[in-house]
Amino acid sequence: MSALVVDDDKVVRRMHGKLLTQLGFETNAVENGQEAVDLFTSGESYDFVFMDMEMPIMDGTEATQKLREMGVKSTIVGVTSCNQEAEKQAFVEAGLYACLEKPLTRDAISSLLEQVAKK
Amino acid sequence: MQKQLAKMKQSLFDQGYLDEQFIQLEELQDDANPNFVEEVVTLYYRDSVRLVQNIEQALEKNPLDFAKLDSYMHQFKGSSSSFGAKKVKTECTQFRDHCRAGNADGCKRTFQELKKEYATLKKKLEVYFQFARQAGPVEKACRPK
Numbered sequence: 001m002s003a004l005v006v007d008d009d010k011v012v013r014r015m016h017g018k019l020l021t022q023l024g025f026e027t028n029a030v031e032n033g034q035e036a037v038d039l040f041t042s043g044e045s046y047d048f049v050f051m052d053m054e055m056p057i058m059d060g061t062e063a064t065q066k067l068r069e070m071g072v073k074s075t076i077v078g079v080t081s082c083n084q085e086a087e088k089q090a091f092v093e094a095g096l097y098a099c100l101e102k103p104l105t106r107d108a109i110s111s112l113l114e115q116v117a118k119k
Numbered sequence: 120m121q122k123q124l125a126k127m128k129q130s131l132f133d134q135g136y137l138d139e140q141f142i143q144l145e146e147l148q149d150d151a152n153p154n155f156v157e158e159v160v161t162l163y164y165r166d167s168v169r170l171v172q173n174i175e176q177a178l179e180k181n182p183l184d185f186a187k188l189d190s191y192m193h194q195f196k197g198s199s200s201s202f203g204a205k206k207v208k209t210e211c212t213q214f215r216d217h218c219r220a221g222n223a224d225g226c227k228r229t230f231q232e233l234k235k236e237y238a239t240l241k242k243k244l245e246v247y248f249q250f251a252r253q254a255g256p257v258e259k260a261c262r263p264k
Contacts, residue, residue, distance in 0.1 A: 011198045102200070
């Protein structure tokens with residue numbers, strides 16, 4: 001399984017990347033939504049995309065929308081510490097499979113994988 | 120030496136400098152990345168210098184741009200939370216509350232506190248890591264009581 005971490009924070013990218021690698025994912029990381037879209041446009045694909053909501057250049061909501069418009073079928077999971085419900089709702093409606101709280105934990109990802117396996 | 124190291128770590132938790140997220144970070148340390156915890160903390164302090172400077176500059180403006188300050192602090196809080204910097208995170212939250220209330224004095228005061236906690240944690244972790252290097256690798260991360 002492959003995963004793309006999309007987050008403007010270096011520390012978060014490092015930690016989430018390591019966590020996913022330990023859980024068996026082949027992992028890559030980019031700094032913002034535009035870079036994520038560019039990767040998919042260039043022909044790369046990932047089973048999972050862990051998308052931060054607030055990023056410069058292109059935020060998670062716009063990136064998710066663009067990826068879905070491109071026909072990307074990856075499991076896109078929002079990752080945010082934002083507590084603004086309206087913004088989170090817009091993020092989910094852009095095409096997320098789920099929205100998890102930041103920082104990601106082993107338990108949260110294991111739960112997610114169980115859910116995805118059932119669908 | 121491992122016992123002393125465990126006591127040092129326990130003390131950091133008891134005094135409220137670190138929270139459970141630090142344990143999550145420790146669990147990521149493995150043979151492939153035997154110094155992962157120190158690496159992440161070093162990355163945090165290196166990367167956050169720019170953000171601290173941005174906030175300082177933004178606090179010198181008159182009137183304050185609370186939306187910009189809140190955005191900076193959101194980033195800072197996210198980074199700090201990711202490795203368990205509990206007191207720093209608390210100050211970040213308080214700062215954001217002051218931003219939302221449009222309280223310039225509150226922002227400035229809280230930022231001074233935040234910088235103190237940020238610097239104190241750095242010193243404490245430097246000592247901890249120095250000790251950890253001398254003590255050698257631990258078998259597995261231990262959850263504090």
